[in-house]
């Protein structure tokens with residue numbers, strides 16, 4: 001992620017808002033995001049398919065992002081079908097309106113190691129009301145960390161109703177992720193659903209991390225409740241395919257249904273399932289098999 005341990009006091013809540021919204025699931029998305037949208041097709045703004053376009057594409061995407069973000073009408077940035085190579089980009093807010101980033105095609109990480117100055121490939125930052133939607137793919141088979149989303153506000157608000165669905169992650173570091181900072185103010189994040197996600201050799205397919213940020217003895221004061229992970233399948237390469245570490249002060253409530261993540265890493269004895277301070281309920285298949293939570 002782009003923000004690592006800097007200015008922690010102002011980083012209140014950091015929540016993955018990667019929502020690939022299926023057509024049939026629009027009722028779960030905030031209405032105002034879906035009407036009167038101004039669409040910015042990136043291919044009309046200099047983003048090109050094909051090889052050798054990494055840098056140009058990143059520059060063009062950043063430019064069109066700024067236009068969309070500053071648009072007076074709610075905007076959608078559209079990655080149409082096709083495969084688009086991309087050098088590292090940080091798409092920043094705050095934006096004038098809620099914004100949709102719709103991926104129909106594939107965003108492919110730059111494979112040139114020298115292109116990376118830190119561990120970030122693709123990051124959304126400081127954006128309130130972001131949805132990353134579509135049926136596209138984040139292809140991170142490169143030397144990088146990949147998709148993320150950060151909220152970074154002193155006056156951070158509660159987060160409600162986030163839908164992450166029908167998305168494929170290839171070789172990325174993270175799939176379905178919620179993270180909140182230690183020593184945060186009192187906030188709630190509720191009704192967050194990750195569903196129908198396919199993970200292909202993803203490091204951390206399912207992550208809740210409420211101990212994010214630099215070390216602080218003060219736990220996160222963000223209550224996560226009504227959190228759902230449903231129908232998440234594929235392969236993982238980290239020791240813990242499911243890693244749910246919630247706040248000591250506010251144990252989270254999480255429902256997991258039909259999780260099937262096959263370990264393809266190289267360790268002989270991976271932990272696979274890790275949790276702390278969580279109230280978990282399970283339905284359907286659970287792979288990795290759950291084990292009791294710490295603390």
Ligand SMILES: *[C@@H]1O[C@H](CO)[C@@H](O)[C@H](O)[C@H]1NC(C)=O
Pocket residue numbers: 166167195196197198231
């Ligand atoms: C589970 O997710 C996959 C991948 O998105 C999808 O093809 C499948 O239909 C889903 N299954 C159910 C029961 O929703």
